Amino acid sequence: MKETNDALALDNNSDLDEETLFVVSQTFKALGDPTRIRILNLLAEREYAVNDIAETLDLRQSTVSHQLRFLKNLRLVKYRREGTTLYYSQDDDHVMSLLKMTIDHASHN
Amino acid sequence: MKETNDALALDNNSDLDEETLFVVSQTFKALGDPTRIRILNLLAEREYAVNDIAETLDLRQSTVSHQLRFLKNLRLVKYRREGTTLYYSQDDDHVMSLLKMTIDHASHN
DNA sequence: CTTATATATGAGTATATACTAATATATACA
């Protein structure tokens, strides 16, 4: 009952290796949270300081900082320092494009 | 210290309304799990019966069924019945396109 | 109506996630 087409590899099974699976799921997981979406949507415009994100989106500073760390670990955002202020900005065009596409798609539904 | 550009609405804030935010986050959440990614990646090829998905991906039948319900609720998959067998297939081109794009991007990293 | 097969569902559990308050760290400046 099992497939035995080893030779032809007829099944275009496109089986995902673990690393790809991990990267893909992590990427989408990053976009799967409303708070992170709002943050990334802000950073789509321009860079923002942590506190400005918090004020603009009405979130606690620690909440924003945690989510920025999350996004930073996945290299979806980066920052530059100016004195004590850290300006965060978007750092992954592919992901930002996914986000924009999906927001557009959901908006003019 | 606060912005006071009420009139001009200089900030192109593109603020996401709650519904959009919900839909977008749900969409990405659906793609944020390895099991669902594997299932959708299978269904990218062609339709599959529940048990075939379970066998192919080495998952419990109930696991597959639960995830299919999840995907069905979001209208990412649909099914047709043939006797006692349910053939599931993909039902959202936009989402499948997001998935493909991201897999490609992650693969030839 | 009984049996067999395919799938769905319910309940329990372990883990992951997101948030919060409190506190630590880092930089600037007097």
Added chain:
DNA sequence: TGTATATATTAGTATATACTCATATATAAG
């Protein structure tokens, strides 16, 4: 060195998530 400001981190908690086993439901065939 001491104070102020911006951000990061830690620990605790509540909720969400994914999985599994057991069982229910649905269809088909005899």
